[in-house]
Amino acid sequence: MAARRDSVAITGSVLGLASLLFAWLTLKPNRLLSGTGLELWNSAGWDDTVIILVLWSVCLGLSFAGNKRLHAFVLGVLANVILIYTFVLAGHTAGNLLQTAPQFARISLGAGFWLTIAAAYILIHASRRRLQDVRIWQGFITWSALIAFVVMLLAGCFDDLAIMQEYNARSDRFEQEFFQHIRLFVQPVAIGTIIGVLLGIWAARSRIAEHPIFFTTNIVQTIPGLALLGLLLPILSALADDYPILEDWGIRGVGPAPAIIALTIYSLLPIVRNTFVALRQVDPAVINAGVGMGMSRFQVFYSIEVPLSAPLVLEGIRIAAIVAVGLAILAALIGGGGLGFFVMEGFNQGASDLILVGAIPIVVLAFVVDAAMRLAGRLATPKGIAAGES
Amino acid sequence: MEKWIRLLGVMVIVMSLFIVSACDDDDDTSGQESKGPIVVGSKIDTEGALLASMIILVLEENGFDVTDKAQTGTTAIVRAALESGEIDMYPEYTGNGAFFFDEADSDVWKDAQAGYDRVAELDMENYNIVWLEPAPANNTWAVAIPQELAEAENLASLEDFATYANGGGHVKLIGSEEFVTSPAALPSFQEAYGFTLSSDQLLTISGGNTALTEKAAAEGTDGVNAAMAYGTDGQVAALGLVILSDPKGAQPVYEPAPRVRGEIIAEYPEIAGIINPVFESLGLETLQALNAKIAVEGQIAMDVAEEYLISAGFLAE
Numbered sequence: 001m002a003a004r005r006d007s008v009a010i011t012g013s014v015l016g017l018a019s020l021l022f023a024w025l026t027l028k029p030n031r032l033l034s035g036t037g038l039e040l041w042n043s044a045g046w047d048d049t050v051i052i053l054v055l056w057s058v059c060l061g062l063s064f065a066g067n068k069r070l071h072a073f074v075l076g077v078l079a080n081v082i083l084i085y086t087f088v089l090a091g092h093t094a095g096n097l098l099q100t101a102p103q104f105a106r107i108s109l110g111a112g113f114w115l116t117i118a119a120a121y122i123l124i125h126a127s128r129r130r131l132q133d134v135r136i137w138q139g140f141i142t143w144s145a146l147i148a149f150v151v152m153l154l155a156g157c158f159d160d161l162a163i164m165q166e167y168n169a170r171s172d173r174f175e176q177e178f179f180q181h182i183r184l185f186v187q188p189v190a191i192g193t194i195i196g197v198l199l200g201i202w203a204a205r206s207r208i209a210e211h212p213i214f215f216t217t218n219i220v221q222t223i224p225g226l227a228l229l230g231l232l233l234p235i236l237s238a239l240a241d242d243y244p245i246l247e248d249w250g251i252r253g254v255g256p257a258p259a260i261i262a263l264t265i266y267s268l269l270p271i272v273r274n275t276f277v278a279l280r281q282v283d284p285a286v287i288n289a290g291v292g293m294g295m296s297r298f299q300v301f302y303s304i305e306v307p308l309s310a311p312l313v314l315e316g317i318r319i320a321a322i323v324a325v326g327l328a329i330l331a332a333l334i335g336g337g338g339l340g341f342f343v344m345e346g347f348n349q350g351a352s353d354l355i356l357v358g359a360i361p362i363v364v365l366a367f368v369v370d371a372a373m374r375l376a377g378r379l380a381t382p383k384g385i386a387a388g389e390s
Numbered sequence: 391m392e393k394w395i396r397l398l399g400v401m402v403i404v405m406s407l408f409i410v411s412a413c414d415d416d417d418d419t420s421g422q423e424s425k426g427p428i429v430v431g432s433k434i435d436t437e438g439a440l441l442a443s444m445i446i447l448v449l450e451e452n453g454f455d456v457t458d459k460a461q462t463g464t465t466a467i468v469r470a471a472l473e474s475g476e477i478d479m480y481p482e483y484t485g486n487g488a489f490f491f492d493e494a495d496s497d498v499w500k501d502a503q504a505g506y507d508r509v510a511e512l513d514m515e516n517y518n519i520v521w522l523e524p525a526p527a528n529n530t531w532a533v534a535i536p537q538e539l540a541e542a543e544n545l546a547s548l549e550d551f552a553t554y555a556n557g558g559g560h561v562k563l564i565g566s567e568e569f570v571t572s573p574a575a576l577p578s579f580q581e582a583y584g585f586t587l588s589s590d591q592l593l594t595i596s597g598g599n600t601a602l603t604e605k606a607a608a609e610g611t612d613g614v615n616a617a618m619a620y621g622t623d624g625q626v627a628a629l630g631l632v633i634l635s636d637p638k639g640a641q642p643v644y645e646p647a648p649r650v651r652g653e654i655i656a657e658y659p660e661i662a663g664i665i666n667p668v669f670e671s672l673g674l675e676t677l678q679a680l681n682a683k684i685a686v687e688g689q690i691a692m693d694v695a696e697e698y699l700i701s702a703g704f705l706a707e
Contacts, residue, residue, distance in 0.1 A: 030628050031688050032601065034609055104628075104687055170690045237470065314400075335463045335471075345461075348434055349685055350601030350625075372403050379399040 008129075009063035009075060012122030016056040016082070019115035020049065025090070026108040027097060031162065031351045037110050044093045048085075055082050059123060069130060069137075076127035076141030079120040083145035086116050087152055094160035106162035108353055120145070162353035163360075166346075170357075174342070178361065180256070181338035184331050185324035185369075188260050192267025193317055199268070200275020200313075210276070217269040225262065225327050229334060232258040259331035259338075266327060267320035274316025278309030310380040318373035325366045329358070339365075425658060426455035431462035431477035436684045436691065437529065437622060437677065441481035441646055443695035444668055451705050452664050460691070473517055478654045484509050484524055485574075485644035491516075494574055499642035502528070506645065518652035522665055524645035525672035527622050531575050531641055533563065534604055534619035534631040547635040551616075552585035564593040564603045565618035574642050576618075582640035601685065604629050622674060624681025646672075668704055 023037025024044070041049040055078060062075045094107040101107075124141055131138040158164045167174060199217075203210045220228070236258050240246045282305050290300045332340030339358045346354030428449060432442035442460035449456050459477055462468045469490070471477045484502070487509025488494045499505040502524075510521040535545060543554050555561045569575045570592055580586050593614055595602065600620050607617035608629035619626060619633055621644070626633055648665055655661060672680075676698075683694045699705040 030686050032605060032625055032629060032686065034605075106688075166688060169688050169693075173690070237474070241474070333463070334467065335459070335461075341461075344434065348599060348601060349436060350599070350605045351685075351688070354688075376400045376403045379396045379403075 006063050006067075006126050006130075009123055009126035010060065012079075012119045012126060013056055013060035013063050015115060015122065016059065016119035017053070019112045019119055020053065020056075022112035022115060023110035024112035025093060025097070026110045027101065028106045028108060028162070029102055030104045031106045031166070031353065032349070035106075035108070038097075040112065043097060044089050048089055052082065052085065055085075056119075063123075063126070067130075069134065072127040072130035073134075073137050073141065076124050076131070076137075077144075079123040079127070080141055080145040080148075083117065083120045084148045086113065086120075087145075087149055088157065091152065091157040091160060094158075098160050106165065106353065107160060108162045163356050166351065166354045166357050170342075174357070177337050177339055177341050180336075181325075181328055181340075181362070181365070184256060184259060184328040184336065184338045185263065185321065188263035189267050189317065189321045189324050191260075192264045192320055193271055195264070196268045196271030196316070196320075197275050197313065200272045201279065203272065203276045204279035213272065214276075217272050220265050221269045225266070225330050226333070228262045228265065229258055229330055232262055233334065236261070255334070256331055256336035256338075258334055259328065259336040262330075263324045263327055267324055270319040270323070271313070271316045274312050274319075275309070278312035278316075279305060281312075282308050307382045310382075311377050314373065314377040314380055318370065318377065321369050321373060322366050325362060325369055329362060424453055424455040427457050428454055428479070428654065428658075428661075429457040429459055429477045431459040431468055431471055431480040433465055433468050433480070434461045434463065436624070436681055437620075437646065438481055439691035440677075440680055440684060440695055441525075441648075441669075443692045444699060445479065445481070445648060445665055447692075447695055447699055448664055448668055448704050449661070452660075454658075454661075472519065472649060472651065475651065479648050479650040481646045482521075482649040483529060483644035483646055484521075485530065485642040487512060488574065488642060494572075499574075500639055502526075502643040502645060505643050506647070513649065514652070520650045520652050520655045522648040522650060522662055523669050524647035525669040525677065526645065527672055527674040527677045528641075528643050528645060529620050529622040529677070530636075530644045531569060532619045532621055532633045532636065533579070534607060534617045534623075534626055534633045536607060536610075536615060537630050537632055539615055540632045545634065546632075547637055548579060548583045548640075549637065551634050552583040555585045555587065555591075560613075561587060561591045561616060562593060562612070562614045563587055563591060563616040563618070564595065564606050564612075564614045566598040566603075567594055567596055568598055569618045570594050578640045579636075582638045601625065604631055607631060622677040622681055623685075624678050624683070625685040626678075628682060628686040646677075668699070668702075671702055671704075 020040055022039070024040045025038050026035045027038055027043075028035030040052065059075060059078050059082075062071055062078070065071065090109065090113060097107055098105065124145075127141055128138050131141070152158065159168065199213050203213045223231075236246075286304055286308070287300055290304050295303065328338050329340035329343060331338045332344045339362050342358030343355050344358075346352065346356075346358065426449075430442050430446050430449070432438035439460050442458075446456045446458050446460070462471055462477060462480070465486075468477070468480050472480060484506045485499050487505065488496070488499045490509070491512045493499075493508075496508075498508050506521065506524055513519040513521060533548065533551065535551070539545065543550075543559060545551050545554055563576075565576060571577070576587075593606075593612060598618075600618060600623055603617040604619055604623065604625060606612065606614045608631055617631065619631070621633070623633075647669060650661070680694055680698055683689050684691055696705065700707065
């Protein structure tokens with residue numbers, strides 16, 4: 001078979017080469033000013049620049065040339081090598097730059113760095129596609145750079161970068177707000193699941209209930225997050241005034257309660273909709289077969305409908321969870337804490353790296369929650385259906 | 391069997407999220423025979439966090455059990471929280487009495503003592519809220535310009551600025567909506583010093599964020615060369631800006647002071663004796679330097695507060 005070009009890999013390689021043109025690190029005289037961007041050759045030196053240039057060029061070559069599995073694997077390995085090299089270089093160069101910089105100078109990561117990461121993962125994605133039947137190779141190229149990154153992070157290799165300096169100054173508070181953020185999305189999704197699944201079942205069973213349920217959930221979904229919070233604040237304050245017992249339960253105008261209520265409302269639509277579709281798409285013939293076998297209504301539900309609809313319902317919960325992880329950022333605006341606290345603090349102080357201290361963990365958390373829920377979905381898919389799909 | 395293993399797997403994943411979310415870090419029961427608990431809040435800004443941290447540390451030093459709710463929310467939220475009893479105290483500015491009680495036109499706010507007396511009186515009457523002693527630092531509105539501009543055009547005060555603007559000098563001032571429209575702010579400067587900025591010379595942003603405005607002036611973003619600033623801002627020098635002086639005293643005086651629920655003072659009158667000396671020690675340069683440590687050096691408010699209180703002798707060790 002003639003060598004096929006892998007256009008995704010080509011895109012990744014070209015992007016990787018282009019990333020060299022952008023500022024790689026930014027040197028700021030203090031954490032407030034925007035500073036000047038430094039390209040790779042101005043910060044790390046020409047030697048490292050040439051090495052990275054060569055690596056990307058080889059990747060580009062491989063993207064044109066090979067369609068064998070080995071080529072894909074080498075491409076993936078090279079991408080990981082570039083990533084790890086970039087990480088090490090970033091930490092090391094930051095340290096060097098700080099030696100000769102004024103006292104409160106900060107080194108931030110520039111566009112070039114982020115583009116490098118994006119390009120490398122495009123390459124890894126392209127390689128993964130061609131390595132579906134060799135899971136070990138595929139796993140190796142997926143996880144190596146990530147594991148190396150975590151190891152380097154814990155070892156303090158990145159401590160000279162502005163983000164880590166901001167983090168280190170407030171690591172206790174970060175831990176507190178991180179767990180608060182988890183509470184801020186787990187609780188609404190949990191409550192939303194219970195209410196949403198019940199509403200979904202009701203809508204699926206009853207033609208009359210279907211319309212009002214979807215009407216309501218659709219409408220509230222369109223209300224922007226901040227607006228919904230703004231609406232809830234006075235309502236909850238008034239309720240807490242009239243019924244003091246609510247205050248004892250922690251439900252009042254400020255704090256996490258309005259945020260959790262708003263997030264619960266936003267979780268409803270994906271869960272209700274998916275439960276509804278999941279139940280409706282169960283083949284009536286299967287249910288008839290069950291009834292024919294003598295199953296009671298409850299047994300039909302438990303043995304047929306639940307397993308068949310579980311994957312789709314879990315998918316809905318997954319979507320709700322990811323939305324909640326992101327929206328929970330708003331809780332900080334009303335004293336509810338969470339990672340949004342650092343985003344707000346960074347914004348108020350004009351310190352962009354502090355914003356990243358809040359924003360990047362939220363992105364990582366979203367990925368982790370997504371992966372965990374996908375795994376849960378795969379586990380919950382009955383064997384028969386899974387076999388049919390793959 | 392397989393089905394049960396799968397079910398178990400799903401439950402483990404879901405339960406682990408629950409367990410993580412149940413980890414309650416803020417179960418800090420100090421459990422001693424301490425007084426309180428006293429809930430201290432603040433606005434979201436740097437200085438609010440700093441002053442609240444000082445209050446918390448000095449109260450704890452004196453045997454109180456304090457709940458830290460610093461950076462509670464925006465001014466409106468913090469006020470509501472105090473008035474509803476959700477927090478017991480927070481640092482507020484004397485000049486804000488003009489807006490709380492709708493007396494913006496009165497001149498009493500231009501005098502530090504008169505303004506303080508007025509707001510203390512009104513708060514006591516209307517909400518049973520006590521104002522403790524203020525810090526002698528005027529955190530009022532100001533205009534900051536880049537050092538190069540100040541040196542090139544010889545601008546030190548707002549009078550010089552007015553002459554420069556009227557003489558056709560390039561001016562682009564960035565400020566919040568409130569700063570540009572409130573009679574106590576920019577209009578007050580314009581009236582006192584005899585200059586008017588047209589709408590092309592103004593860049594209005596929605597929040598009152600001086601970090602943003604000062605950064606814009608420092609970097610000349612969008613042609614901006616003058617920024618709204620606050621008197622005790624710590625980052626002015628670090629950004630290469632200078633604050634124009636206000637010799638005619640056009641601005642109301644905004645001195646920070648703790649605003650405390652009357653019931654708390656009634657129950658623990660010794661609080662006044664504990665907190666007052668701290669605030670009285672905070673002059674303008676002191677506050678600017680402390681704010682600079684937070685804004686420019688990136689230290690957190692609690693650490694800066696602790697360092698200061700130890701060096702000033704309010705905290706042991």
